[in-house]
Amino acid sequence: SEAVHTAVGVKFQQAYDITLEKCTATNLHSLLQAESCGSTITVDGATVVNGKNAISLNNTMNAIVRNSNIESVVKGGYGIRHKGEVENYKLSVENCTVKAFVPVLIRNMTASSYTCTLSGTNNLIETNEDHDWQIVICNGDYDGKNEPVAPTGNCTLTGAESFNVFK
DSSP: OOOOSOOEEEEEESOOSEEEESOEEESOSEEEEEEEEEEEEEEESOEEEEESOOEEEEEEEEEEEESOEEEEOSTTOEEEEEEOOSTTOEEEEESOEEEESEEEEEESOOOSSEEEEEESOOEEEEOOSSOOOSEEEOBSOOSSSSOOBOOSSOEEEESOTTSOEEO
16 A cells, blocks of 8 residues: 655755745645745645645745645644744745644744734635634644643734634
8 A cells, every 4th residue: 555644745954045836745744844944935836635734844034835725634734834933034824725733833932023924815724623723823833632832932923813823
């Protein structure tokens, strides 16, 4: 039988100004894992089908996900994940449909200045049976094994008025 949810489509560490366009990932652990990227990482027009997770942008200065259709099917899985531990880093989500246990997760939210902006038309569908949070901003991580912990940093969140947010 085929392995499902074990491979990562693309992995970057310490990359600069990367754009992934019109990528499709099916049955993968995640489409993208980026770590310690001190510039802009953009995901535009991505499709994630039957993923464990989808897009992880850890410690990426300017993370942008737009025009994408993302589906994480595993309990505890995330759609778009970013870390909030570095000052002045930011996440932008624009015109996306994200279906996941946690559609948008900002973990390790300890920075005193961090920005998350949702713009355009976003459809965030949570599949968590215990909570109805479409956006989770927390200290540490959240995958459903334990309750999320309130952040100690300051996240400026805009464009999320119609979503349920844990922070």
